[in-house]
Amino acid sequence: MFFFQTIEKLDNMVDGGNYYEAQQMYKSTSARYIAAQKYLEALDILQSGALVQLKHGQVICGAELAIMFVDTLVNGALAYNEETFDRIRKIYEAFPRIHVPHFLGDDYDDDGQKLSEAISAAKVRSESCSSFLRAAIRWSAEIGTSRNGSPELHVMLAEYIYSESPETDMTKVSSHFVRGNDPKKFASMLANFMGKCYPGEDDTAIARGVIMYLSQGNLRDANLLMDELKEQLKSTNLDFPKTDLIQFIKYLLPTLERDAYPLLGHYGRSIRQVQIVTLYLRR
Template sequence: MASAAAGIQKSLDRINAQVASGAFYEAQQMYKTVYHRCKARRQTEDSYAVLQAGAVTQLTNQQLTCGVELANMLIEAFVADGVKADAAHLGMVYAILRALPGSLQLADPDSTAELEELSRWVMAALKWAHKQGADDDVHTIHDVFAGWIWRAYGWRQFNKAALHYSRGADAAAYASALAAVSSQAGSSGEEDLFIARAVLQTLACAHARNAQRQLQHAAAVLEACTAVQPSAAQQPLVRFCELLLQALQLRKQQLLALLRGSYAPSLQLDPSFEAYLDTIEQVFFDVRPAGGSGGLLGSLLRGLLEGDEMDDD
């Protein structure tokens, strides 16, 4: 066993020399060769370690396409081998997430190609962890990836970060990012629009199986937002969210209907709000929205399903 480990380390040292010289493609092929060699010898854990090391090294060197390819191979191997989402194997996923470059050297700052590649890998990792019952880690992975999107892309891709923050557990981080985004992309007095959008999206992400959990997370997000932006606490949409959460906690559909009527002028400021509320009623009260799920509602639902590890249960 010791000689096998030494042989693998020698191979990794040679690959690191290729990386240091800038021969990233050649290094990629070598990582895959060593992985398949370990796999053929039934050195299963060593094969995983090679993929993790390769993904981390490539990502650290801004080689996102190469890094994500190896990261994908790792999750595919986990799924094929029925690997448990234990501390050791989840640690490999976290190591890859930590290796994501803090700032991207993009030829086109508005390009989302790299983000879409990474999102597909994160989605695969989330599904594997969820199916293995590691739901606490699922929430953490959402938070870590959301934080990376926010740091790497800023407000321009915050909608994608929000989809993950909404499924995470770090309400304070979400509130801090929201405050920054509202100051950069919003107008004075519009803080409640951003807060309400976050609360409603968090609730609309719920499934019947995790509705209570999402309700608690939405309440935590609202509390954190008002702590960060206390001046927003008296704004109409924040007050609406407070009352909405009470209606859901009390299972009072009639109260929700009254709130939608009373706050209609404020809700009309963002056409997504009514669509989110239709979805919330469907999840929490099993009420089917009138007119099916086409149009704006259908589009929003498709957006919410992006990054949803529970979608194919």
């Protein structure tokens, strides 16, 4: 009873606007439970604190407690399972979401002050949530889910970077998607990107995704990505790019399943482009 009263008291402090004081109490209280190796109790306190701070828009405070939540999973050598993933997902979903790229419009001052403030706030949100999810991915890799860490967490991070970062880094987005387990969602993101990217960026984004899958030895999802992207573009009345690079990718995939190298002779320039992309990915 005392334990739950403590959590309620701390949450009420945040609700009352005492964010910093509550933050110090969350940290000190959880530290006592960790010192006593009562890791589950510490997790309850840190999760509750992260959720209530994020609910009130206190992103830095919430992210700090969220990362401490992951650190406690590490210190307690706790397993990655459906329960722990669900707790991480709940914290992730509590991070504020405001799509800054869509802010451009009449709501902002002519001097751009409001836009500048919005972009700065978006960077804080994106970096804070990304730090939390990267820590969770490292923990999941260390605990043995897979060499690259939890595929589900990679998908979550890819989605957040794409939708919330004021400067979309498609290389990072694609890198996490290919370590994930949802090529259909990856295709949906690429279709969305193609609808608003600069001319000439669309085929590079598609080729990058395919080559990244292949660099992971994942021919199946590389094919799934292309097939799903074709379907999604058809449903949105967008044309699939018809460049040499895309034509090369279309030949490359069956080539890896059978001896069809002579089909690629015409696409020497595209091969060089893919070689450059591959070298970049290995850096």
